[in-house]
Amino acid sequence: MTGFSILKMTLKVVLIFVVLLLVVGPLVGIVIWSFARIWYWPSPIPQEFTLRYWAEVFRQGRVLTSLMLSLRIALITVGLSISIAIPAAYAFARYRLPAERVLLFLFLMPQAFPQLPVFINLARVFGKIGLRGNPWGIIMAHTMASLVFSLWIITATFKSIPLDLEQAAQNLGASRFRVFWTITFPLGIPGIVAGAIHVFLWSMGEFNAAFFIGAPFIQTAPVLMYTASAGYNMQIASVIAIVLMVPSLLFMLVIEKFLKAEYIAGIGG
Amino acid sequence: MEVLRLQGLRKYYGSVRALDDVSAEIEEGELFAVIGPSGSGKTTLLRSIAGFVQLDAGRIYIKGRDVTDLPPEKRNVAMFFQNYALWPHMTVFENVAYGLKVRKLSKEKIREKVEWALNFLDIAHLADRKPNQLSGGQQQRVALARAIVVEPDLLLLDEPLSNLDAKIRMRIRFELRVMLKKLNIATLYVTHDQEEALSIADRIAVMNNGKILQVGKPREIYLRPANLFVADFVGVNCVVRTRPQLVERIGLDVPEGVEEVNVVIRAEEARLARPGTLKKGEAKELLLNGTVVGKLYIGARTRYEIRLTDLEENIFVNSDEDFEVGESVQILLKEGSYFLFP
Numbered sequence: 001m002t003g004f005s006i007l008k009m010t011l012k013v014v015l016i017f018v019v020l021l022l023v024v025g026p027l028v029g030i031v032i033w034s035f036a037r038i039w040y041w042p043s044p045i046p047q048e049f050t051l052r053y054w055a056e057v058f059r060q061g062r063v064l065t066s067l068m069l070s071l072r073i074a075l076i077t078v079g080l081s082i083s084i085a086i087p088a089a090y091a092f093a094r095y096r097l098p099a100e101r102v103l104l105f106l107f108l109m110p111q112a113f114p115q116l117p118v119f120i121n122l123a124r125v126f127g128k129i130g131l132r133g134n135p136w137g138i139i140m141a142h143t144m145a146s147l148v149f150s151l152w153i154i155t156a157t158f159k160s161i162p163l164d165l166e167q168a169a170q171n172l173g174a175s176r177f178r179v180f181w182t183i184t185f186p187l188g189i190p191g192i193v194a195g196a197i198h199v200f201l202w203s204m205g206e207f208n209a210a211f212f213i214g215a216p217f218i219q220t221a222p223v224l225m226y227t228a229s230a231g232y233n234m235q236i237a238s239v240i241a242i243v244l245m246v247p248s249l250l251f252m253l254v255i256e257k258f259l260k261a262e263y264i265a266g267i268g269g
Numbered sequence: 270m271e272v273l274r275l276q277g278l279r280k281y282y283g284s285v286r287a288l289d290d291v292s293a294e295i296e297e298g299e300l301f302a303v304i305g306p307s308g309s310g311k312t313t314l315l316r317s318i319a320g321f322v323q324l325d326a327g328r329i330y331i332k333g334r335d336v337t338d339l340p341p342e343k344r345n346v347a348m349f350f351q352n353y354a355l356w357p358h359m360t361v362f363e364n365v366a367y368g369l370k371v372r373k374l375s376k377e378k379i380r381e382k383v384e385w386a387l388n389f390l391d392i393a394h395l396a397d398r399k400p401n402q403l404s405g406g407q408q409q410r411v412a413l414a415r416a417i418v419v420e421p422d423l424l425l426l427d428e429p430l431s432n433l434d435a436k437i438r439m440r441i442r443f444e445l446r447v448m449l450k451k452l453n454i455a456t457l458y459v460t461h462d463q464e465e466a467l468s469i470a471d472r473i474a475v476m477n478n479g480k481i482l483q484v485g486k487p488r489e490i491y492l493r494p495a496n497l498f499v500a501d502f503v504g505v506n507c508v509v510r511t512r513p514q515l516v517e518r519i520g521l522d523v524p525e526g527v528e529e530v531n532v533v534i535r536a537e538e539a540r541l542a543r544p545g546t547l548k549k550g551e552a553k554e555l556l557l558n559g560t561v562v563g564k565l566y567i568g569a570r571t572r573y574e575i576r577l578t579d580l581e582e583n584i585f586v587n588s589d590e591d592f593e594v595g596e597s598v599q600i601l602l603k604e605g606s607y608f609l610f611p
Contacts, residue, residue: 172371172419
């Protein structure tokens, strides 16, 4: 019995260690790199530490500008993606559309192929209509490509809401529009929020579209990070990576609180 | 005054006839039950009156108004859903107030009416709870409160007691009837439980394969079933399917030209006794001879399988008395507890 539990304990510790290594390891590496002045292999920690790169990043202001740009693009993308997805998802969930599966699959297309050629082609098209080098071009590309997340997640959510709940409201005299806003929408909030998180995080970290459509003057945070690390400046890239994580973490924390409250309110039970 | 009139309703799902020329009327304050096995079309009937099923033919009138082509929200009928369909994101109060808000009543008026409904159903103390904090019985009352508070022309109840456990169901049957009678709202009540319908309804329609087979007061349905299906569906019965010659042996007249006869025996009313102890009283009574071929103890009574000597078939009858397997017995059936159908 004791032998068994020691074995179990050991396995547990090893498992936790592996998970930490995989998930937290790279993060720790990045954090250490951002403070390193000289760090030669095989030393486990840098030979010399410095705050220089942090200072540099914030002094330049480039990082914060990029970050704010990324944030704006992500928020507008979330807004557009979700407001297109909600009515479309409702139609998919509640009406029998012709070729429903094909339609749903169409939205997967931008994500189904390697992103590089997809967005290079889109950049050419956008170039002709003046959307290249324009944040709105990136927003449009992000909205299009992220619809698959928002639409699929919200469709599934609406489908999971029993039809009876809508019919009960209709039966008591509510118009279709009223039924949607008072019953379906509030009950679908957890799914809508989940879709929003997905779109937000994807947009914040998206590189290809931002790079090819934004070029040459628009630099979102991932693009900036790419240029920094392409110049082998690991420290600058690490600092940007850490800064880039902050809005995503905040967004998730806020949303998670909201999400849990909604679930407790009834959908889960 | 008639509240609901159904005229020749038809609904086909492919080749299945969910509603096959259904006509009926419901009077003011009447409790009208529709019973039938699952798939008989009773739920389709209810949903078509609520407006959730598009009819292929026929008209529906509510208080003289043709509502056949109106959407569900314009019919002023309130439906009670089998699984209650309470909105999980609203409190009990908000659930009940919903229909009144839609009707644009003032805040005070809504509060007053909701409080009346909650008090009427004895759930005022639950007003601030969410549906998932309620027991099944409490949810059932909230769903009922939500339906009656809007003062509908017609109340549609879809298996209102089927989600409650057996003990509560028995008690609530009586309460529900008293409640509905007090409200005096015309009610269409759908159930598969014939006993429930017999005890609650003023009138009953028996449905099968999309057709209404018989409409009548509970007593009429029980004592004078119009056909084999109704006779078998209502009450606890044994149906003996046999040849006409054998039926004539027990002294019943068989119409000419039939090949087979069904004798429906209300097992719950059959009296079992040793030969010689029972005497045939009135002319309409029937005395059958048989032999006990099996027995099963089921609590208060014992269930006997009996071979009928004349009809050459087995039936099941419950009795308080003790008989042994192999013993000869007699079965007394009074008028209205056996029926003959071709």
